[in-house]
Amino acid sequence: MKVCFVGFDNLPVLAREYNHHGNGGAQLQQTLLAKALVAHGYQVSMVVWDYGQSDAAAWHGVTTYKAYRPDAGLPVLRFAYPRLTATWAALMRADADVYYTSTEGGLVGLVAMFCRRHGRGFIHRLAHDNDADPKPNRLSILYTRDKQLYKFGLRHAHTILCQHAGQQRALMENYGVMSVVADPLVDAPGRQLDREKHDLDVLWVSNLLPFKRPELAIELARHMPSRHIHMVGGPQPGFSDLYSKIESAAKKQPNLTFCGRVPYHDVGDLYDRAKVFINTSDAEGFPNSFLQSWSRGVPVISFFDPGGLISREGLGVSLRSIDEMACAAEHLIADETEWRKVSARCRNYMDRVHGDHVVLKPYVAAIEEAVRRRKK
Template identity: 25%
Template sequence: MKILILAAPFEFYKGGSELQNTVICNYLEKKGFDVHFLFHYKKDIKSDNFHTYRYLFRKKYNRYLFTDFFQIYRLISKINPDIIYKRGINYITGIGTLYCKINRIPFIAHIASERDVNVFSKRILRNYAQYVKVYFDELINRYVISNSNFIVAQAEYQSNLMKKNYKREANLIIPNMHFYPTEFIKRNNGEIKILWIANFKKLKQPEKFIELAKELKDGNAKFIMIGRTSPNKWSQDLINEIKNINNLSYIGEQSIEEVNKLLAGGHIFVNTSLYEGFPNTFIQAWMRKVPVVSLNIDPDDVLKTNRIGYHSKSFDKMVEDVNTLIENSALREDIGNKAQEYAFKNHSMQNIEKLIQLIENDTK
């Protein structure tokens, strides 16, 4: 059976959805499925691990003018899949959904972020062009949610939001999954390492972590930022600011193996994003006994309910929560042990079997 994943594998773009796509692909191929990737990339590509195809937007905003519709549709036809899977809802998801509807094959939409199931407030829009873009995105959301054969959510709250905003519930809840850690977990409590792992985007709010490091500059904590930056002025200004803060360092984008190694030696993980789906970094941290402090995100209240970290909700409370963990090694260890137990139980590779069953049952 040929499965098309409308996204990049992790080797080409190091994001949370891409990591999950690659994990799923590896598992599907071991089960005998023929897996292909189709994604936007500026250069010619060849992967040693996967069947990959690329499309190229010819202009920055032409995805909203349908000028690349036929390019993408023809590529999907060339691949001729038996089923299409897409994580996250966007312009390409809409094309995939339409292709499946016309050709009467299953389409599986997997919610990747709260944005996929929310509606947009006109009050936050700055200009007419932004209004048109947001209106277009919401039309795509409605089309995909209405016409997908199956919708998979990462957490219950996503299914509840989709029911509220789009009158449809998820067919399945499948939490993100990760391999069990292979690193030796050992920490030096002489210097507390506090990690922030994300690409520098405004929705990730890296400036909040920078402010956190400034607030806690007098302790014995070392703050470390990991992730890809952009050449834009906003990112470069942040990098320059980091250089002048003694207890803060930026070490760039790292491989997943290096990120997991850093977590295995770290003490606290901090998330400052405005919104996400279910962050992979939460799971990576928990599996390595690292408590999570999250400014805005607590999917299905897992941090609060399972006592595996803090959902701070405000910057001042985040400073307080991080400082509490810095000063209390016994508390860090207790939360870390609970976090690993929770992650092993709820986010193992066993979760992918639910997706396999969905695919196999629909194509029999």
């Protein structure tokens, strides 16, 4: 079985030598799934951006086909050339049985068209709650053309995967399509440190985007003057002003270390050492940062609780205000006995729910379903 992941910015996660380029949660999930499928005997490829690498170069058993440079082409014209033509050509070279996309955008429709034209299976997975909501203030697609392509892609996918039941309901209500809940994969940590070696009080890790509300991490530092916060996040296209604003404000806060962008392959050391992890977003999908924290026994304190999971499983604290976040963080940092209880629940939950033998099942079933349906 040949499976191709279409994720232009996957290469920085797959290949360490390109990790100075930015990446996000969807790219991590595609890469983790690709590597897991290789381990289970699948032939796996990716369509990625052209960063100067050789075409058909392989890492971890995953063959990569390059489409175009991120900055290639002239405005307006570049949609057709080189973006559409180069992407279509890369999909042809991959020659897979099943193609897989994540996140919203016109690319979903383009891949759906390719699969319909050539009789291939097509799977799409949601990466964020907003991907299931077409309202202008939710779905982050700028152009009407791309919104229509995205809708086409959703309606012609052989299987749609989502992150939790809320997304499943929203997809049916807003797009009239059925979906299957598939839990995210996790990159298992290389080490497990005991409590006394968790020497970072509070950790915040995310891309610097408005909905992540990074300014609240700085506000939390002001509410906890006796504790130190480490903040990790790189600039995002179109939001350089936000990055500059946060960087400037963070430097004025004595108990906050602003690390800027830390490559994915290096950020694990910070998760290893954190006592608590905080999330200040007003909306998410299922943050990879939660899984990376819980797999290391690090409690999560967050305004966002996917499906009520944090509260239900006791994996940290879900709350509503900065004052509550400061109190919860202080309590877990100061009370070693309570921290160890929550930490043990985090590790037990990850072993029970996110082991490869459990979490891979819906993905494998989706691949088989896509192959079955493409033959009809």
